[in-house]
């Protein structure tokens with residue numbers, strides 16, 4: 363019986379301040395799990411350098427040199443958290459049985475890994491880490507995040523509440539994820555779409571260990587906007603609906619203007635002027651919306667560009683080996 367090979371996937375952008383500590387804690391945790399026979403001694407921590415401008419990559423390369431437990435992927439430029447994470451997951455996919463993705467800043471609780479592995483053992487292919495409370499976040503971040511999850515669901519995207527990107531994915535789930543050709547990537551929306559049996563592990567979210575958040579408000583808003591627009595053409599449909607609504611109202615308004623004119627309440631030319639403004643406005647918006655519908659359809663079809671470019675991989679284990687999954691043979 364062979365214990366499962368785990369890859370921890372950690373996207374890093376300018377994380378030189380926390381990386382040594384993150385590496386130390388992960389080494390401790392994984393070594394303990396290896397000694398207990400829960401995971402294979404071939405397991406790895408895969409850091410993805412997302413085009414950092416500081417010494418992040420040098421630190422990763424040094425860690426790899428000192429200990430083969432640490433591997434690294436270096437992207438050719440900064441592509442954002444989601445793309446960096448995907449690059450890591452796709453690199454890990456061919457080398458392992460399970461991946462667990464985690465932020466570099468130690469906000470996610472490393473001890474939750476035990477719970478993840480237990481759920482996997484019970485047959486879950488995807489396990490979501492869910493924050494049990496958001497007390498370490500500012501009121502602003504908490505309420506905007508909550509509003510965002512609500513809005514996402516309203517727009518028809520199945521997202522898990524209070525789940526960031528701390529999650530376990532097994533090889534079959536990763537293989538399925540690889541078939542999604544999204545360019546505007548929003549993993550929190552795609553992973554539930556991939557399906558499979560899934561589970562949830564609650565954990566306490568900590569403060570960032572060191573350094574600044576790499577998600578200032580602007581980036582967060584654009585992340586939320588991407589999340590919505592890459593999953594639904596609902597905003598376009600709203601334009602169509604608004605156009606249709608205004609068109610209908612304009613017909614009613616025309617009727618009222620006509621009656622007013624017949625009763626003699628209006629100045630010369632007023633009814634025709636008002637009527638045409640409303641009618642043309644409504645028709646224009648409707649036409650825009652219909653055009654948008656087609657653009658939306660095209661948009662959904664053309665997502666075929668590569669999502670990241672890997673410059674270099676530091677990892678000793680061979681890619682593409684076939685591994686039988688015998689998750690129930692664990693100790």
Ligand code: UDP
Pocket residue numbers: 372373374375376377412440441442443446464465466467469574575576577
């Ligand atoms: N990150 C990344 N590329 C970016 C921005 C962030 O790989 O362009 C990584 C970052 O290093 C961290 C994770 O994404 O490991 C989450 O970022 P952060 O902790 O700054 O976000 P927050 O927790 O404040 O939402």
Ligand code: MG
Pocket residue numbers: 465467469570575
């Ligand atoms: Mg963070």
